[in-house]
Amino acid sequence: xxxxxxxxxxxxxxxxxxxxxxxxxxxxxxxxxxxxxxxxxxxxxxxxxxxxxxxxxxxxxxxxxxxxxxxxxxxxxxxxxxxxxxxxxxxxxxxxxxxxxxxxxxxxxxxxxxxxxxxxxxxxxxxxxxxxxxxxxxxxxxxxxxxxxxxxxxxxxxxxxxxxxxxxxxxxxx
Amino acid sequence: xxxxxxxxxxxxxxxxxxxxxxxxxxxxxxxxxxxxxxxxxxxxxxxxxxxxxxxxxxxxxxxxxxxxxxxxxxxxxxxxxxxxxxxxxxxxxxxxxxxxxxxxxxxxxxxxxxxxxxxxxxxxxxxxxxxxxxxxxxxxxxxxxxxxxxxxxxxxxxxxxxxxxxxxxxxxxxxxxxxxxxxxxxxxxxxxxxxxxxxxxxxxxxxxxxxxxxxxxxxxxxxxxxxxxxxxxxxxxxxxxxxxxxxxxxxxxxxxxxxxxxxxxxxxxxxxxxxxxxxxxxxxxxxxxxxxxxxxxxxxxxxxxxxxxxxxxxxxxxxxxxxxxxxxxxxxxxxxxxxxxxxxxxxxxxxxxxxxxxxxxxxxxxxxxxxxxxxxxxxxxxxxxxxxxxxxxxxxxxxxxxxxxxxxxxxxxxxxxxxxxxxxxxxxxxxx
Numbered sequence: 254x255x256x257x258x259x260x261x262x263x264x265x266x267x268x269x270x271x272x273x274x275x276x277x278x279x280x281x282x283x284x285x286x287x288x289x290x291x292x293x294x295x296x297x298x299x300x301x302x303x304x305x306x307x308x309x310x311x312x313x314x315x316x317x318x319x320x321x322x323x324x325x326x327x328x329x330x331x332x333x334x335x336x337x338x339x340x341x342x343x344x345x346x347x348x349x350x351x352x353x354x355x356x357x358x359x360x361x362x363x364x365x366x367x368x369x370x371x372x373x374x375x376x377x378x379x380x381x382x383x384x385x386x387x388x389x390x391x392x393x394x395x396x397x398x399x400x401x402x403x404x405x406x407x408x409x410x411x412x413x414x415x416x417x418x419x420x421x422x423x424x425x426x427x
Numbered sequence: 428x429x430x431x432x433x434x435x436x437x438x439x440x441x442x443x444x445x446x447x448x449x450x451x452x453x454x455x456x457x458x459x460x461x462x463x464x465x466x467x468x469x470x471x472x473x474x475x476x477x478x479x480x481x482x483x484x485x486x487x488x489x490x491x492x493x494x495x496x497x498x499x500x501x502x503x504x505x506x507x508x509x510x511x512x513x514x515x516x517x518x519x520x521x522x523x524x525x526x527x528x529x530x531x532x533x534x535x536x537x538x539x540x541x542x543x544x545x546x547x548x549x550x551x552x553x554x555x556x557x558x559x560x561x562x563x564x565x566x567x568x569x570x571x572x573x574x575x576x577x578x579x580x581x582x583x584x585x586x587x588x589x590x591x592x593x594x595x596x597x598x599x600x601x602x603x604x605x606x607x608x609x610x611x612x613x614x615x616x617x618x619x620x621x622x623x624x625x626x627x628x629x630x631x632x633x634x635x636x637x638x639x640x641x642x643x644x645x646x647x648x649x650x651x652x653x654x655x656x657x658x659x660x661x662x663x664x665x666x667x668x669x670x671x672x673x674x675x676x677x678x679x680x681x682x683x684x685x686x687x688x689x690x691x692x693x694x695x696x697x698x699x700x701x702x703x704x705x706x707x708x709x710x711x712x713x714x715x716x717x718x719x720x721x722x723x724x725x726x727x728x729x730x731x732x733x734x735x736x737x738x739x740x741x742x743x744x745x746x747x748x749x750x751x752x753x754x755x756x757x758x759x760x761x762x763x764x765x766x767x768x769x770x771x772x773x774x775x776x777x778x779x780x781x782x783x784x785x786x787x788x789x790x791x792x793x794x795x796x797x798x799x800x801x802x803x804x805x806x807x808x809x810x811x812x813x814x815x816x817x818x819x820x821x822x823x824x825x826x827x828x829x830x831x832x833x834x835x836x837x838x839x840x841x842x843x844x845x846x847x848x849x850x851x852x853x854x855x856x857x858x859x
Binding site for chain 1: 517518519520521523610611612613614615616617618619638639641642643644645646649746750751766767770771774775776778780781782784785786787788792
């Protein structure tokens with residue numbers, strides 16, 4: 254794993270976060286591969302199966318997802334923002350994506366990279382008073398693919414660290 | 428100082444004071460008079476397929492455990508230890524022979540019976556009567572796979588409680604021999620609004636659809652697709668006695684009632700049509716059940732394959748539990764397409780449901796101040812224009828109307844012991 258590769262991946266994630274927070278959604282869509290698989294599973298509390306259990310998040314995830322998106326559905330979500338009637342984001346929320354713990358995982362292909370990152374996503378709506386502020390915390394498991402000279406996001410799985418979403422909706426991107 | 432929620436309904440007018448959505452007193456009375464007496468949705472039989480499977484749920488604010496015992500009978504009980512009140516089960520689902528309280532280790536089996544008490548001999552001198560200290564039991568009945576529970580031992584049967592609504596629920600629950608199942612997982616999220624704001628909307632509020640959800644209408648128009656939301660003569664609200672409601676499209680033929688979000692789903696629907704017509708008969712096989720409510724807080728959005736519960740969490744807060752319901756025997760790709768369509772439209776990220784959240788929380792936020800809370804909500808649309816329909820049980824009105832809301836609040840008032848037109852006493856807050 255070259256430093257150059259790690260740097261490129263980090264810069265990709267930071268730029269992506271900036272585009273979302275600057276509401277440049279059409280530019281954000283340009284970063285997504287046409288076959289992107291974008292999911293956020295629901296999760297649940299369960300008991301450990303015994304002292305030797307190897308923890309894995311898969312056991313806490315359910316089939317039903319908060320997001321289960323293709324490029325087409327993500328494009329639709331962005332178009333909706335510009336319909337003039339997407340009241341959940343009209344006026345738009347202020348968001349800030351903090352992306353940390355970036356771990357570039359080596360991959361066998363020269364043109365693909367797996368990367369893990371943690372996020373804290375802050376949203377302030379309307380006056381931003383109590384009840385109009387949300388914090389979302391979790392981890393992302395991404396796959397980036399090189400297409401020509403560009404990196405594209407080919408897969409994102411969002412593992413949110415909560416069972417009940419303490420927000421009125423999930424009208425933003427992670 | 429007595430605030431009231433009257434007058435409730437009179438000739439040509441219907442309104443309800445906002446206090447009904449804000450007052451702690453009224454909320455507390457609802458817990459006792461509505462939620463302690465009603466049949467409440469617990470979950471689906473598909474959540475406990477095997478013996479000793481369990482899941483946890485809520486009946487209003489009360490935490491409950493639902494189990495399938497060793498002889499396959501389904502039970503529900505309050506999730507609180509009889510000794511010192513600790514929650515005896517803190518997982519949301521699983522399989523177990525017993526629930527052992529983590530505080531003093533009182534142990535209950537999957538029928539709720541107390542089967543283990545540490546130091547029963549030395550500490551209690553054998554005098555504790557274990558048979559009297561089982562978990563508080565909930566009466567459970569199933570309606571075609573859907574599990575309901577009630578705390579009221581005197582409650583009428585679930586079938587009687589559903590009344591006219593069973594006829595309409597069958598459109599979803601009884602269309603195939605194999606019945607239905609839930610996609611595993613629950614969408615749970617919190618909204619800062621009274622539970623009735625959501626149930627009122629889910630009762631059959633077609634009026635909000637073209638504007639609140641106008642973003643999707645506009646996108647469809649730009650894509651050259653057929654409009655979703657136009658006023659159709661055969662789209663109606665139905666009040667299904669007693670107090671349950673829906674909005675439905677009464678198509679001319681079963682073929683006209685066919686829907687499908689993808690080609691795979693359309694083909695599936697076409698392939699099962701003979702079975703559906705045979706099971707549901709000519710009237711119901713051409714009925715599209717769009718949305719509705721089983722009193723008090725069990726919402727239906729079959730148009731997007733969702734069922735949901737608006738759990739009360741204080742006067743100005745609710746927790747939504749929303750599930751995706753599919754035909755058990757549908758092929759995997761059909762279930763997948765339906766699930767994806769549901770997530771696109773409903774649940775917290777749904778492009779339709781997102782905007783409901785914005786409305787409901789702002790309804791609450793702009794009503795709780797001193798003056799605003801003395802105002803009313805208006806429910807008069809279409810009053811006096813309801814009719815009967817020879818094919819459909821209940822009362823029918825135009826989809827763009829508030830028949831379903833009036834039906835919901837009439838039942839609510841009846842449960843609360845309010846005679847429409849008479850004041851509901853509320854000792855705290857508000858103006859005389």
